Amino acid sequence: MTRYAMVIDLNTCVGCNACMAACAMENQTPVWKNEWRTYVHDQEIGTGEDVLRRFFPRLCNHCDNPPCLSVCPTGATYKLDNGIVKVDEDLCMGCRACAMACPYDARMEVTWDDVEKGKAFYGSDYRRERPSMDKCTFCDHRVEKGQKPACVETCVGSARMFGDLHDPNDPVAQLVASGVARPLLPHLGTKPNIYYIGDVKRRG
Amino acid sequence: MDINMTFATQEIWTWWIAVYLYLGGLGAATLVVTFLTDMYLKPHRDLVLWGAFSGIVMLGLGSLMLFIHLLDHRAVLNVLNPLVLIRHPHAWIAWGTQFIIWMMWWGLFYALPYMIDSPQLNRIPLLRRLLKAGFIAKLSGRCCLRFHKTIGWLATINGIGVAVYTGLLLQSFPAVALWHNPGVPLLFTVSAFSTAMAFLLLILGIVIKREEDRPIRVFYERTDVMLIAAELVILFSFFHYMSAGSESAMHSAKLLWSDMGWLIGFIGFGLIVPFFLELRCVLRGSRGHAPVMLAAVLVLFGGYLLRHYFLAAGVYAFPW
Numbered sequence: 001m002t003r004y005a006m007v008i009d010l011n012t013c014v015g016c017n018a019c020m021a022a023c024a025m026e027n028q029t030p031v032w033k034n035e036w037r038t039y040v041h042d043q044e045i046g047t048g049e050d051v052l053r054r055f056f057p058r059l060c061n062h063c064d065n066p067p068c069l070s071v072c073p074t075g076a077t078y079k080l081d082n083g084i085v086k087v088d089e090d091l092c093m094g095c096r097a098c099a100m101a102c103p104y105d106a107r108m109e110v111t112w113d114d115v116e117k118g119k120a121f122y123g124s125d126y127r128r129e130r131p132s133m134d135k136c137t138f139c140d141h142r143v144e145k146g147q148k149p150a151c152v153e154t155c156v157g158s159a160r161m162f163g164d165l166h167d168p169n170d171p172v173a174q175l176v177a178s179g180v181a182r183p184l185l186p187h188l189g190t191k192p193n194i195y196y197i198g199d200v201k202r203r204g
Numbered sequence: 205m206d207i208n209m210t211f212a213t214q215e216i217w218t219w220w221i222a223v224y225l226y227l228g229g230l231g232a233a234t235l236v237v238t239f240l241t242d243m244y245l246k247p248h249r250d251l252v253l254w255g256a257f258s259g260i261v262m263l264g265l266g267s268l269m270l271f272i273h274l275l276d277h278r279a280v281l282n283v284l285n286p287l288v289l290i291r292h293p294h295a296w297i298a299w300g301t302q303f304i305i306w307m308m309w310w311g312l313f314y315a316l317p318y319m320i321d322s323p324q325l326n327r328i329p330l331l332r333r334l335l336k337a338g339f340i341a342k343l344s345g346r347c348c349l350r351f352h353k354t355i356g357w358l359a360t361i362n363g364i365g366v367a368v369y370t371g372l373l374l375q376s377f378p379a380v381a382l383w384h385n386p387g388v389p390l391l392f393t394v395s396a397f398s399t400a401m402a403f404l405l406l407i408l409g410i411v412i413k414r415e416e417d418r419p420i421r422v423f424y425e426r427t428d429v430m431l432i433a434a435e436l437v438i439l440f441s442f443f444h445y446m447s448a449g450s451e452s453a454m455h456s457a458k459l460l461w462s463d464m465g466w467l468i469g470f471i472g473f474g475l476i477v478p479f480f481l482e483l484r485c486v487l488r489g490s491r492g493h494a495p496v497m498l499a500a501v502l503v504l505f506g507g508y509l510l511r512h513y514f515l516a517a518g519v520y521a522f523p524w
Contacts, residue, residue: 041524043208054208056524071376073297074282091282094275096216097297103379105522109275131275184207184523188378198207 002082003165003193004138006152007172007181008057010199013159015040015055019151026139026150028122035108037136038151054199057160059151060085060106060136061184061192068098068107068135076132083165083193084138092132099133103185104192110134138162165193210522211455222512224269225370228304229396230403230507231262232366235311237400237424239356246420249318253325254407256315260308263366267304296376300369303362310359316340316348367396370511380518381453382446388514391438395507398431402478402503409493409500425482425496428503432479439471455519466513474506 023038024031038059045052062085069077069085076092079085087098099107110118111131118126139149147153152162163172172195175181181195238255242248274280282288284305288298319325319335326332334340348355371389378384401424408414408421446457460466478499485496 043524045208058524067376067378070294071296073288073292073295073301074279075288075292076279076282091279092276093279093282095270095297096275097295097373097376099216100214101377101379103520103522105520111275130279132279133275185379185521190378 001166004062004083004143005163005165005172005176005193005195006059006138006149007161007163007175007195007197009157009159009161009197010054010056011159011197012157013040013055013057013155014157015042015053016156018154018156019057019160022150022154023136023139026142027137028118028126028128029134030108030110030114030118032117032121033114035134037106037108037134052199057151058104058106059194060102061104061190061194062136062138063193064191065189067101067103067188067190071097071101073097080140084140084143085135086137086140087133087135089128089130089132094132096133098135103188103190106135108134207523209451210524211451212520212522213459213516214518214520217515219512219515220269220273222508222515224266225373225392225511225515226399226508227262227266227269228300229367229370229392230399230504231259231266232304232307232363233396233400234262234403235259235307236360236363236367237397237404239311239314239359241404241420243353243356245423246417248417248420249322250412251404251407251417251420252315252318253322254411255404256311258403258407260311263304263308267301296369296373300366300373303365303369307359307362307366310355310362313343313348314352314355314359316344317352320344364393367393370396374514374518377518379452379520380456381450382456382514382518385445387438387442387445391435391442392511394431394434394438395510398428398435399504399507401425401428401431402500402507405496405500406504409497421496422486426486428499429479429482429486432475432482432503436475436479439475450521452519452521455521456517459517459519460513463513463517465509466517470506470509470513473502474509475503478502478506 017040019038020036020040023029024036027037029035029037038057041056041058043054043056045054062083064083066079066085069079073095074091074093076088077085077098078088094109096109110128115128115131118128142149148162152160161172163170165173165176167173176195181197183192183195234255238252242252271277271280283298283301286302289302292298326335368389371392374383375385375388405421405424408417446453481495481499
């Protein structure tokens, strides 16, 4: 069984934010209120002359044990067999418990007002009809067709790699197995499927 | 991997969810204490009617706070169906919603025979006509009166469920150390029953005002003193738990214990002052209603502040 995961190499992310733009256009997110399914933080690490600039992309971690799913009272949050965590907008009542439960700040709300703005912003192609909580889906509609998620496809530095953890020949599975790529906040028991290759030690 | 941590509070669930948690716990505990008093301490029609009505209104208002702020009100139907407990038994909001709905029904059924007998309620023309309707009389006689204690206990179980749920809901969010620990349901349950005692002391002292209810008032005062003491002990444990350990907890501790609203408003005027006011009445006997009434108002005020500050001080530790 396929288990999708993403490895993000912080050494090669140049902070161009193309991933954010590609995701927003692909998934029609409410960019007018600065809400993104994936976001790249721009940080300065260090003091004095010894300062590094780091770009830190983040998105839903598609956890194996997702707290957003267990708190969802309507069953709107669900997980596919391939590990992708999704939201059914017809079932979601928007109580926001998922946003409170997520340790990765990966949830955002889409209101009735956003639905109206979306129709104006994205035009007749706009797909959403109801408000709900929203999140990254690993672009599962693209993955189904054998394509990569939009953020991976567009990444100029190849900082984002997408693959199958259960395929030992997949470079993503190999990076994770080697221990070079590591998850965020593993102590919370969420078993996330986004892995990061650190940058500070290499640059140092 | 070297990571920078960012510590942030949330603005997703603010005062309106604090009101939901507060009224949910207070309303449910009010119904429980009222019915247990009526079943085992002293049968008391007026107390049941006031307790049941105000409890149901509080549960309704609290639920309304949550409902108003939903993104899609139509989709609430998905959580009103009792089968939600089979489909999503891991979601505390599903349990809480069902507990609240059933609590309101059991509260109404328990109070129904008293409503039919109440001269005050029968003075209201529309209500009198409704209470005299055949099916209401049958429901009251064949079900409510016949199974009065069973209904009382079903209400009690549901009410305790609601009070515990208000804490379990916060406990289910793993990212925030202040919330994700077993002390929260305990603290919120004790607080819910303490505020319910305070509320019923106000009802007995201001609305019902009968000298023969003195034993009930004394019992409520004594119980409330013990509940406030328990709350102080739990908060002391929280202080030590938060002072060392995870960064999230330490940041929450800094927020809470340096805030005058928490320290003076909640701990001072919401717990310590009413504790000593009620303790004085318990030890030396009360001289008039005023000190107990003041203590009750302060406890009710403190109950809200507890939930307000707990939601506001939850700190997320983001790894970026």
